[in-house]
Amino acid sequence: MVKFVILFHTPDEPETFENGYNDFLAAVEQMSDIKRRQVNTILGSPMVASNFYRVLEIYFDSYDEMDQALKSTDGQKAGLELMRGFEQDSFETYFAEVYEEAGGRTEVN
16 A cells, blocks of 8 residues: 655645635545545644644555556646645655555564
């Protein structure tokens, strides 16, 4: 499984952010082959104040499916909504391969 992650920095105007975010999310949800969508609202950090506000994770079964979805007409519309709704330095993106284990513990030999 792979995911496309968008990390949004803390906005100066949260209400304006929410309006743009909702429009962006509606566009994202039109993309094909999404297996799971996870939204995280940042509460803080144990070290220093976090400069992140929200994280959107969009999961796909494979890199090829993700690539096709992002390059599709709906993916391009979502990308335009992201670029139109947010300043370029107000978010970061990355792709990641996902490994999940049940239980949350690693066995030690």
